[in-house]
Amino acid sequence: MKHTHYNHSNSGILMSPMFTKFHGKKMPLRNSFVVFILMLLFSCQEDAVAPVKEPNPLMGYLESFLEEAEKRGVEIDTSGLVLVLVDVVYPGASLCGLGNKRLPGLPPEVRICKICACWVNGTSYYRNELLFHEFGHALLGRLHDNGKLPNGSKKSIMNESASGSSFWQGEERLKYYIDELFDPSTPVPDWAK
Numbered sequence: 001m002k003h004t005h006y007n008h009s010n011s012g013i014l015m016s017p018m019f020t021k022f023h024g025k026k027m028p029l030r031n032s033f034v035v036f037i038l039m040l041l042f043s044c045q046e047d048a049v050a051p052v053k054e055p056n057p058l059m060g061y062l063e064s065f066l067e068e069a070e071k072r073g074v075e076i077d078t079s080g081l082v083l084v085l086v087d088v089v090y091p092g093a094s095l096c097g098l099g100n101k102r103l104p105g106l107p108p109e110v111r112i113c114k115i116c117a118c119w120v121n122g123t124s125y126y127r128n129e130l131l132f133h134e135f136g137h138a139l140l141g142r143l144h145d146n147g148k149l150p151n152g153s154k155k156s157i158m159n160e161s162a163s164g165s166s167f168w169q170g171e172e173r174l175k176y177y178i179d180e181l182f183d184p185s186t187p188v189p190d191w192a193k
């Protein structure tokens, strides 16, 4: 990340004769107050030149994924995770999202296409399911699973097509699909028999 460094020595304040004189003499209370205010001002200025850090718009999805993991006693290592909204997820491919698991020397990575119709027009169910699918690749190391449940429904949201339909059909189904994401051996639920 780019960081704009503000160099105190360039301000001239710390090296100014006025300041050094204060060190040699007994400093009156009023003057020490002025120096304090000056230091405050300059520390404020330092903040002012630092780049404004935009909140990551995908952070809420990660937080909710981590909450679900915690409920199920699954520990997730998010160190170094790259979580970004980009114009192109992968050059030459029209992908809505991409999840790469941690590899030696490479952090886990989730990229979502912010200008693609799937994301722009996607419902909250779709967006949630997409992010959970990509976290499945990136943070759980899961591969695609196009299996079906006995009633023909998708076995997993790790299905190649994340349509949002699995997260959309009520609490009971949502719970199954999240259970299955963290534990692929989750038994077939009653509604799918």
Ligand SMILES: [Zn+2]
Binding pocket: 133, 137, 144, 159, 160
């Ligand atoms: Zn996938």
